[in-house]
Amino acid sequence: MGDPGVNLLYRWPTAAKFGSRVPKEKFYSHGTVSTAVREKFIAEVLRITWAYKLAESTINLAGSEAVPEIQVFEIDAKSNDVSDQVLTAIDKAIPFPLIFEVNRGQGDTKSIRMVASHKQLGTGAPKLSAYYSTSWQPAHTARQPLPAAITLPTLYTAILDPLTPVATRPGEDMSDVVARLETVRKLEREISALERKLRTEPQLNRKIELRRALKTKQSELAVLVEK
Template sequence: MSETVLYRWPPNAGFHRAVPKTKFYEHGNVRTALREKFVDEVRRITWAYKLADDTIRLRGTTAVPEIQVFTVETKGENVSDDVLTAIDKSVHFPIIFEIVSNGHVRTVAAHKSLQGKAVMIGAYFTTVWQVADAPRRPLPAALDLPSLYEAILTALLPIETRAGETVAEATDRIARARRLQREIGGLERKLHTESQLNRKIVLRRQIRERTAVLTELTDPLPRDRE
């Protein structure tokens, strides 16, 4: 689903302000290893666009007061999720990242919840790399910023959302599916080295059971559909 998502951001929302990497060190406890990743991986960070009521005439809420678009230019081939998380945690708004490397770009974002005392950031989802001058699509039609944010994130998900399912719910489903995939992989490795027949039977049953649950989790329609 997410292979070709590259948005044409509204000119009125342009902000285009370079942000020093050190700004992100000032918020929270940034360990030495993470600082080194910023130094080694990031060439420049630009606060590129601000999607808000005063720029694109879509009303925000406490959950999504604004949406920021950050461009991260890399020194090498990529940038790690740890770096994106550090940026995300230091900005109290949802962020859509565009990672730029060697004439190519990809869109990256994680579901970010501002509810409660702590900001909650889910797993990052990304498009494939595309040439930097690839055609861009208009922003999804939306009535307000929360619905725009939901639509942008939905386009980045690696699975199809179910009817009535929120991005947060889909993200949780993806996380459970990924955990199951790791479990199945571990069981298959054990099966490959197991010599006792009774243990092989148990392992095969566990793999079948987990595979059935994984199939249900990745099905765009729930099993109890009519």
């Protein structure tokens, strides 16, 4: 997940409305989907709707090989949420960057979270980062206009930017952001391991070494996630 403190839903352009229901069987009957993931589809997913198609033909922004179009998928959850394994299976089956809106509840209790992975298209299977999400928000939350952008790749980066723990820097493309996100996750794992060792280390001199190492890693992380 990303920064769970973010409250944000976008107002998708009317011209980009697609509104086509996609049978979930299309995804979990795919040969590469494991039995466990298929069971998650059945248990967690009520409905999948291909809601919006952001493309040159719909919003007049030029695409690229990396971001030819951006698709927005709405997923209605059967109960509390939809797991990342389900999102991954859908992401891998669709050859475009995807933004998900997951819906749960009904009527006044209905809430939505927006979630996405930084997706890199290439010659093989698409490369996905971890999934980053907003917090759950009431369905009636006021939606924000899309970020200003002159191409689909810049729009894609700007849509995802508030969700991720790192800010996109001037001149960076998606692969740079993904590489930095991977470094962040690696540092977070190393910091957790050092914190565990520090709690159980009985020797004072070793504790001092561990604290020093921990402080260094925390400083490296702070530089990477500075917005």
